[in-house]
Amino acid sequence: MKNGQNVGQYLIERLYELGVRHVFGVPGDFVLGFFQQLVESKLHVINTCDEQGAGFAADAYARVRGLGAVCITYCVGGLKVANTTAQAFAEKSPVVVISGAPGMKERVKNPLLHHKVRDFDTQLKVYEHITVASTVLNDPETAFREIDRVLAAAQRFKRPVYIELPRDMVNLPGDTSYKAQYKEETSDPDAMEELLSEAVNMINSAKKPVILAGIELHRFGLQDTLLKLVEKTNIPVAATILSKSVISERHPLYLGVYEGAMGFEDVREYVESSDCLILLGVFMSDVDLGIFTANLDQAKSIYVTSEKAMIRHHTYEEVRLQDFIQGLLEADVKRHELGQIPHPKPPPAFSVKPGEKITVHRLFQQLNAFIDDNTAVIAEPGDALIGGADLFIHGATEFIAPAYYLSLGFAVPASIGVQMANPNVRPLVLVGDGAFQMTGMELSTIARFRLNPIVVVFNNRGYGTERPMLDGPFNDIHPWKFSKIPEMLGAGKGFDVNTEDQLEEALHSARAFVEGFSILDVHLDPHDSSPALRRLTESLAKRVK
Known part of the structure; x- marks a missing residue:
């Protein structure tokens, strides 16, 4: 932290350190001071036609870059972004929602200020339900710590967070003695050892193991680790609709998209006949499972996400998805022999029928x-x-x-x-x-x-x-x-x-x-x-x- 750094500057610096280079949004009077700081910083402001457009842009940015940010004004802007934030929460896209708000001094005696809905914390209460962490930066002495807390949650859970910035706090200096302490979470070593042991035994005993790669591999940047695991073990891999393109579809071990009865029958049959299905970071949603037409046997499954781990009907606590995949990569998993497997065919050249109505x-x-x-x-x-x-x-x-x-x-x-x-x-x-x-x-x-x-x-x-x-x-x-x-x-x-x-x-x-x-x-x-x-x-x- 630089000496004399104010609350707005610290938030901008932390976003930049975490890889954000663009902030999407629509200005309004309660957030104009922070917008001015943004345009004077190394971040680029992309002001859109509408707040919902800004929210969707930030969501997509986060899916590609790892973290996105949207900045809007109080309630009339913030509540328009509620839908895009709900989507980011549901699909694990780490978006930082920054909302301007009335100054703390303006709130004395609870006046009817413009944009206010019911109480001054109405918008905050909404966002508490659709983000993984939220804060109001109402005290410069704690602002830096609160910024780091919610940003750490976005990184840890890959879900959106909410930062409300009262306009009279933006330029106030923060706690000059504050020193950020970043502690990366790790898996419980005993639980991970037992989980890996059971998983390796199950995989090595299987005749037809299959990996079903889910959306969390995108979110946690684990595509390269997945690729190494697939190529080491020679285990074929399928994606879900939500995780499509998690691995290049040219890869010889890629089966295609598994989506129950909605998908191709050869992919469905191969996945569902596996005697060891390794589900990594998969959302068990109705769409991903072909409106629940999927027939996946839990007794033959290893299911690990960022939030839980199960083998058959056994559960393991405090194990991280990234540690599990890395552990499999380093473990003594035998290389499997493969017969013929389904594989997407590269599209042939398209032969146009002149004058034919497009279908x-x-x-x-x-x-x-x-x-x-x-x-x-x-x-x-x-x-x-x-x-x-x-x-x-x-x-x-x-x-x-x-x-x-x-x-x-x-x-x-x-x-x-x-x-x-x-x-x-x-x-x-x-x-x-x-x-x-x-x-x-x-x-x-x-x-x-x-x-x-x-x-x-x-x-x-x-x-x-x-x-x-x-x-x-x-x-x-x-x-x-x-x-x-x-x-x-x-x-x-x-x-x-x-x-x-x-x-x-x-x-x-x-x-x-x-x-x-x-x-x-x-x-x-x-x-x-x-x-x-x-x-x-x-x-x-x-x-x-």
């Missing part, structure tokens, strides 16, 4: 052929996600989607976060027309900061995912001329797509145009969908009728 199936085939090593696919909930799970992804951490919480409006603002976090990738955004109408005008932010995603709008005139479940006028939306948006913004290029040859030409032109965004308005039949989505909606329909 969802052919759209995904053409997109599959279009994706290259520099593409990061960002998929919106709906057919963009469910059908997109079958796309062939070339690299690691290059398929990003809210596949558990499933909040619409994620994909377009998420492309901002992804490209800021990794400028070397070009986002391919797959988004429905309904979801685009929620947050798609963050294209204005994209234009301002000269980003260049390729946005493919699945224009099926409404909420296509819901129509097979229960249709009605509530699934219809007003049609937009999406390809005309660049004219309004004075930036980007738009393409109106009805046929396969028009799609081929638009994708080719979009790839060549690197100076800004491209948006493709792909017109689809309202009742057309991918086979995977049909399987999903048939199951969900039974629950809503």
Whole structure:
């Protein structure tokens, strides 16, 4: 800590030390002083059109870089970010929510200040339910310690945290005698030794072990360790929808995405017939498990996450996921002999049928052929996600989607976060027309900061995912001329797509145009969908009728 450092400066310094380089947000009077500090710092401020867009961008940034930050004003901004923070909590994305607030001196006698909802701690109480740690920096003597406490929680649990910054605290000096003490948690050595012993014996006794790699391997940066383990043991690995791209899909030991009855039958049969299923960092959610059509036998499973560890029906306390995987890597796990295994096939060259009306199936085939090593696919909930799970992804951490919480409006603002976090990738955004109408005008932010995603709008005139479940006028939306948006913004290029040859030409032109965004308005039949989505909606329909 530098001598004389104030509360705002210390928060900025700690964010920078933890790898944050961009802060997303929308200013307001209760947070203007801190915004001024931000623009004078080494961090870059990315102010978006709307707070929800900032929240989704910070979430995506955290998924790629390891920690994200969003900064907004009190209540009118903070409560708009509640939904994106809830998603980050549900899917373990470590976002630091920084909210300005009325000064402590302004709160005397409980006045009716603008933006206040009920009490001055109303917003705090909301965030206590959707973050893993929260604080109000109401005392400069304890502010540095509180900042470190909540940031440590974000790092430890990979979930969002909340920091409320009263505006009269921003420039106050903190405790000059404070010295940060960072203590990394470790596993209980006795519990870990016993866990590893039982796991190694079970794996070595198995004839057909399989690793199911979950989303926590993304969050804790364990992809390289997983790869070493897979290659040492020759054990094949599958991903879930939420963790898709946790390992390169080109890897010879990669089976594909396991998603119960929603997925490919050969992958399902191979995983479910395993006599030793090693689940690492997996969320046992309804979507990841194919709306609970998965048939996984606990008596044949090793299940380890950042929060619990189980072998068959035995539980172990105080063991860390990263320590367990590293322990397996160092243990005497024998190398297994493999027969033939399922493996995703690289997409063949796409043969265009000129003048043929584009369908969802052919759209995904053409997109599959279009994706290259520099593409990061960002998929919106709906057919963009469910059908997109079958796309062939070339690299690691290059398929990003809210596949558990499933909040619409994620994909377009998420492309901002992804490209800021990794400028070397070009986002391919797959988004429905309904979801685009929620947050798609963050294209204005994209234009301002000269980003260049390729946005493919699945224009099926409404909420296509819901129509097979229960249709009605509530699934219809007003049609937009999406390809005309660049004219309004004075930036980007738009393409109106009805046929396969028009799609081929638009994708080719979009790839060549690197100076800004491209948006493709792909017109689809309202009742057309991918086979995977049909399987999903048939199951969900039974629950809503």
